[in-house]
Amino acid sequence: MIRWIRKALMMVVLLFCASCGTKVAYEHDYQYRVTKEVPRNVVKAMPHVMLDAGHGGFDLGAKCQSCEEKDLCLQTTLMVRDELRRMGYRVSLTRNSDQFIPLKQRAAIANESKCQLFVSIHYNSAKNVRAEGIEIYYYPEKYKPWRKDKSKNVSQLVLKHLIEATSAKSRGVKEGNFCVIRETNMPSILIECGFITHNAERNRIQNHEYMQTLSNSIALGIDNYFNH
Template sequence: MLFLLLLALPATAQALTFSTVILDAGHGGHDGGAAWYGLVEKRLCLDVAQRVERLLKAKGLKVVMTRRTDTFVSLDDRAWIANRNSRSVFVSIHFNANRTTSIHGMEGYYRSSNGKILAGSILRSMDRRVTGKYRGLISRNFKVLRSTKMPAAVIECGYISNRTEANRCATPSHRQAIAEGIAAGILAVRG
């Protein structure tokens, strides 16, 4: 009976041990990522990553950014930067797009079981703080997930191809809510 009760515990009861957070602002430089309705993904990613950095540093965590400016960083270099830091977690921040412009919402991607814990905590936290649809967790074999040695997650903060969501993402207050959700989700799993 106790075993069944333990299986029923929510993922928020699980903790990860880390002292450093690697924040990866997606795209950059000549790689703009998605571009819709006047928004360019690389700019949104960097803005949110810098907001998350400030929040985590205020809580005493060490933060390493894979990029701080509009520069291109290869996927291999992003993983190399991350893997130089022991006792860390890796969070890659992105915004999504689809030709089917009715699609909207937030998604979390992971590859390992600890990555799933991290992505799940972030997405649940965002779901409580950010206007938008919770689209769920998805296991993927993305380069930054398979090449990093620590718990890693890719967070898609919304679909900028959806006009309503793009309008929200264009506002600093919405990007701040996203950052607060990501930071709180990271802090919630810190053991």
């Protein structure tokens, strides 16, 4: 008998909601959620991306001949910023000039901004002058598997775009324990865009068009991540 009364009450609720133009989504018996229809013309807010140009100020990063990593990181980061903004993304930077910012502060800037993705941009160096290629790191977060999975996913997509566009050697997507990708709360990656200790690769990197290709590929990989 009680069951019938409950069913009758539910029918009244359903009819009422239908007449109001709202949608009823059931979870299970006797519990329901009324969600208002989202108007079709509502524009979804574009994601917020934090770009982090590696090193800066007295921290030169890698150095080879006249080539300083901190400058290359900043130039690339500014190019990626412009490309992402052109695509409509909201973009913030941990630095936009030649200044030193401690690693933990970079992570804190990202965490406070509530951005959806953190991308740190670096160039590589090695004692072995034949070492070359591009690699991307993500942090294997134990307690937030969703962050690990998303970080790995964006790493793979960005690397795919970078290798397709540049034909550089792929050194793969790797797990890394770097402060900026470890201390951030959102999906985070660190890109090593190439070796400045490899003669041919350094010459390519110092070419404006090549750096633009690198930057566009990073932006395309990020866009691919948010839209697939």
